[in-house]
Amino acid sequence: MNRVHQSSLLSLTLAAALGCTAAQAGECQITSFALKRMCFNQAETDYWETLSFCFNQDQTSLNECRSEARATFFEESAFCDEQTEARNDLCEATDDGPYVPAIDPEQFLSPDEAAADPNPFFPLIIGRQYTYVGIEETVVVTITEDTREIRGIECTAVRDTVTDEEGNVVEDTIDWYAQDQMGNVWYFGELSQNYEDGYLENLDGSFTADDEAQPGIIMPAAPVVGQVFRQEFKPGEAEDAGEVLALNGSASTPAADCGSGCLVTRDFTPLEPDHLETKYYAPGIGFILEVDDETGERLELVDLQDPS
Template sequence: MIAWLKPGVLLAVTALLAGATPTTSTAYPEHHHPSTCKLPVFGAGSRYHPEFDPADFSPNVTNPWFPLKPGRTLVSTGVKDGEKALDLFAPTSRTRVIAGVRTRVVEDRLYLNNVLHERTSDYYAQDRCGNVWYFGEDTAELDAHGRVISREGSFHAGVNGAQPGVFMQARPQLGRKFRQEWYAGHAEDIFWLVGRNTTVTVPLGTFRHALRTAETTALEPDVLDNKYYVKGIGQVAELSVTGPAESLRLVEIIS
């Protein structure tokens, strides 16, 4: 148990997954060489219209840098908005069709000082070449009494001009920029790979050969974050580079 947490806080993990109805496993399409999968070219958002065929996607995300294994929860702690933060990242057995693509539903919960601050359902899918795409999110910011005070940042690809983005390449390329999402004025995150074979230390341990990415958004141009990904685990750390001092580091994996 993480020392500063109130007893029972991590029981929220069980509640997070409760009621998740198992779905019939969707077989991966036949794998082709990565060059056969067309990835969107980074450019101005107004001209950003990725081409994709829903038949090329599966909700079974097995990309080694960002595996989404239902029933496994990544537990991270750190600081956000000057408060102690706990983040629970839990792929579920549920799926949801967005823009014709069946996606994996991932539940993300952010607690500040033991109080649920933000709850998010994220929607990911993997193409036949192993690239992970991001098709949307439903997010809610809560007040201290659990009431929703904002749903800013929510989007579904294909609705009101929103577009999907690339979250992790099958073969990550240094320096290549991608939009993770596009919903003008609401969701405009971009990222690029800045390091391979990076060593990162988190409470769970020290990892070598990690990927390090840079992530920013035109909506907060003064904010730049680094994220670290480890094969077989996924994201193990998120650290601010510029902007408010914020951090999340992987503490535990619950299976």
């Protein structure tokens, strides 16, 4: 059986499991179902792994351990359902077909060209540095002169360093961006180093737009209210998306005030369905304010330094 036939057969099988025909179930929805099965399988694996530990305890501890294992399994399964619902909502808001953006290196600007004619809401000006302060963290974002070629495109490296109240580095990330000729700013991946007590803990969140992942648009050239766009796509690992809420928002921070000219977006990810962030972008400056929708916590731009 050739690969095309196998792929078609698998799609039909998944569509049948979804309770609809292949024509009714787009690739996005089928992907959502596949990830749901993966999530359930992981929850089941965790359950049986815990039970293997439970069975080697005394009777009292065994009963308590089994009860906790069941409760955790049902909780994780419910979370799988929440993720699936969020993914399906995103499918409805975007194209339900396969997410395979057309990437042509000839249609992208070089880092120097992007710096000379930047997207007003996400200017990749080499040497510019932003400092943001939240309740328990400080974030310094530097647009470096370093580049990396990804898919034949020379991407600008942007360093994002997060420190806690004591000045300890908790996250040190390199993001890779490129601007196309239309003015869209694309996100081609990141190397995210996460620290715990001064030691590198993991690289969670890292991805590169390669054969297993797709780039996304971090900032559209001409945002339209209601527009929903994928910012990245590596199923199960990188699924951030954004929605344009307003073009005339108001926001003020210690280092910027956009009056009533802010672009307002809502950032979300099906991986964390309950986590929503509202972001404000000032023309010519870029990102100036983030508000956590649940807690109201703010991350504010407090300093902006341009290259001399």
